[in-house]
Amino acid sequence: MGLLKEVLLLPAAPVRGSMWVIRRVLDEAERQYYDPAVIRSALARLEQKLEAGEIDDEEFDRLEDELLDRLEQAQAYHMQRPFGE
Numbered sequence: 683m684g685l686l687k688e689v690l691l692l693p694a695a696p697v698r699g700s701m702w703v704i705r706r707v708l709d710e711a712e713r714q715y716y717d718p719a720v721i722r723s724a725l726a727r728l729e730q731k732l733e734a735g736e737i738d739d740e741e742f743d744r745l746e747d748e749l750l751d752r753l754e755q756a757q758a759y760h761m762q763r764p765f766g767e
Contacts, residue, residue, distance in 0.1 A: 716756040725749050 691698075714720055728749065732742045 715752075716759045718753060718756050718760075721749055721753045721756060725753075 725746065728737075728742060728745055731737045732739070737745070
């Protein structure tokens with residue numbers, strides 16, 4: 683039965699392969715988005731831009747708030763994910 687199933691599902695192989703690739707890309711994007719080190723690095727670059735005069739205090743505050751919110755989300759994300767995922 684296993685061989686018959688594989689033969690019958692053979693036409694769907696490209697779709698199954700594409701879905702696997704899409705899932706891997708989404709997993710990596712999610713990993714990077716929720717990586718606290720990446721967020722902290724972005725906060726440091728943001729502070730450098732403020733000190734260099736590239737952005738004003740208002741824009742700094744807005745972007746800093748967004749990054750701090752993202753850092754909170756990342757911490758919650760890592761707390762709810764099973765270990766090893």
